[in-house]
Amino acid sequence: MPTRSPRPQPHDDPALQPERTVQSWLRTSLTLTVVSLVFMRYINVFQGWSVAIFVVCLGMAIVAIAMQVRRYRLGSASIRIERGRPTPWAVIFLTTSVCLIAVLSIASVIKISLL
Numbered sequence: 001m002p003t004r005s006p007r008p009q010p011h012d013d014p015a016l017q018p019e020r021t022v023q024s025w026l027r028t029s030l031t032l033t034v035v036s037l038v039f040m041r042y043i044n045v046f047q048g049w050s051v052a053i054f055v056v057c058l059g060m061a062i063v064a065i066a067m068q069v070r071r072y073r074l075g076s077a078s079i080r081i082e083r084g085r086p087t088p089w090a091v092i093f094l095t096t097s098v099c100l101i102a103v104l105s106i107a108s109v110i111k112i113s114l115l
Helices: 017-041 049-083 089-112
Strands: none
Touching: 017 049, 017 089, 049 089
16 A cells, blocks of 8 residues: 655744744734624614625735745745745735724713713
């Protein structure tokens, strides 16, 4: 019976930075998803805005995951060739997303407290 060759690893050490970065981006995407679901809870207060915020937050979570797939590949390749390149656009996107969620959350708390 022929033996299968082991699946090639993206780099030599699976505990290096790319795996930790993937986990942190997945946690952030999960947070964006949970926040979007919280806004759906208050659909009777915000009407159509709740649906719009839900769609935007969910879209940002999907984009964050998609960006992370590319970043993981770049990180693995940079470990193999021992030369890395920073990707500032992903950090800018994530920072903007978190700030947008914070502003929307503060505005929603103010609106709910005024009711």
